[in-house]
Amino acid sequence: MTPTESDSRGSIVPLASGLLSGLAALLLALLSQSRPLVAVGGYVLLIGTAGLGFVITGQGSDRSEQADRIGAADVTLAVVGIASGAVFPGLVLAAGLGYFRWTPVAAGIAFSVAGLYALYGTVALGQWLRTRPA
């Protein structure tokens, strides 16, 4: 890919909105304890600004960036899946042998992982059936 003017200008938007989203999440995490309404107001404002950037520049549909995101999603789910596939059976075994007790925190994470991969499995199966050659 040869860099053009529109590329260099466009690459600012994903970067800036990524930073704004990170800032928004940080704000939510830090201020939700003390000032929940300020935190949520700031969150909505920052996320809205980030989204507006994409709407105005029409960015975010760049082919190669889309491919990066799709590749990254695949790698992320693979890494989290492999880690979970090793960690959770280990925890179950440890709990069965009395070395570990399920706490609400561990159970919450376990249920998030289960929900995430149930969703992934459903989406993948649906897509697989739809793109099936006749």
Added chain:
Amino acid sequence: MTYPLLSPVVVRRLIGFAVVLGSLALAGLTIVSRPLVGVAAYVLSLVVVAAALLQTDSPVFDERDETVSKEAASRTLTVFGVASAVVFPALTVAWGLDMFEWQPWSSAIGVFVAVLYLTYGAFTVAIGSRR
């Protein structure tokens, strides 16, 4: 193993069923307090996957499987992300208005989602910079 005994289609189905049944058995048997049986079932499913992979020479997963897996991963993280971006701020508002109390398990889910998307963001940056 130099001779293929199973066709890629059979191997794919075996792997699919083994992974789904193994995970369900692990989760279900843990919930009904039979953790050791659950782990045994899970290990058995891993053995089935490994054995199935050894019984074939030809590539098991083709390009269409890869494309489906990638697009499904992207859609899953999008759906999960949009849902989280709505649910967690809403819970925070509810908490601020004393209509919701954070529990250890709900905070754990929040932290898990945050870590998941930090990982996703890091991989996006890493893959983008390598291009």
